[in-house]
Amino acid sequence: MEKLLCPSMMCANFASLKKEIKDLEEGGIDIFHLDVMDGSFVPNFGMGLQDIEYICKxxxxxxxxxxxxxxxxxYVEKFASLGAKIIYIHPEIDPHACRTLQxxxxxxxxxxxxxxxxxxFETVKDLLHLCDYVMLMSVNPGFAGQKYLDFVTPKFKKFVDEAKNYGGYDVMIDGACSPEKIEMLSKIGVKGFILGTSALFGKDKSYQEIIKELRGL
Known part of the structure; x- marks a missing residue:
């Protein structure tokens, strides 16, 4: 199964953002992942509207x-108008998640x-018919550089196994996504990997070299 490799742009070098985008695309990535945080649902602030608009354009x-x-x-219409092709919401914070997904x-x-x-799984299964993607957090959302939470691993298998019953959504991982975790989770059917400092950014190799190695896992 072909992996979706998605750089988390919160980890990119904003001093040369245009070059980062070009280098990542030439390196063979699939989707740019853009984090938006409000300092309330999670205790941090993410990327600004101008950053997101620039990357999308x-x-x-x-x-x-x-x-x-x-x-x-x-904010759904706002981000769609900026050019976002996929929008993830957290059902934990949205009492009308079904309506928002629509x-x-x-x-x-x-x-x-x-x-x-x-x-x-049980608390979100009624939403799955509306989902094209299900992204499981393997860390608590809001901060980069956390350790992978091992107790989440069986949940990946559950969501992968159930996908066929709910229209065939793709399962993604976000958080502490190291090459070892990519190898392990791709074997159980996880499709997409949000890449931060664990696998992609801040390394001595080029993005092209790293992406090639990750695809080979």
Whole structure:
């Protein structure tokens, strides 16, 4: 199964963002991953609207937006208009997640849910028919550089095994996504990998070399 390799642009070098985008695309990435945080749902602030707009306009490859924010439905149309092709919401913060996922589809984007480590399959299964992507958090959302939470691993298998019953969404991982975890999780059917400092950024090799190695796992 072909992997979706998605650089987390929060980890990119913003001093030369245009070059980062070009180098990553030439390196063979699939989707740019853009984090939005409000300092409320998660205790941190993510990328600004101007950053997201610039990346969406400059990139040739598609961009996703991960909304770690309260009231995500208020901002769906905004991010779709900026160019986001996939929009993830957190069902933990949205009492009307079903409606918001439909709003994402109506805005012309693919709909996804991002699921915190403590959120079970059973609590979100009624949303899965509306999902094109399900992104499991293997760390608590809001900070880069955390350790992978091993207790989440069986949940990946559960969501992969159930996908065929809910229209065939793709399963993604976000958080502490090292080459070892990519190798392990791709074997159980995880499709997409959000790449941060564990696998892609801040290394001595070129993006092209790293992406080639990750595809070979």
């Amino acid at each position: 400059t990139a040739i490859k598609p961009c996703d937006v991960h909304l770690m924010i309260e009231n995500p439905s208020k 709003m994402i589809k109506d805005a012309g984007a693919k709909a996804g849910i991002a699921i915190n480590p403590g959120t079970s």
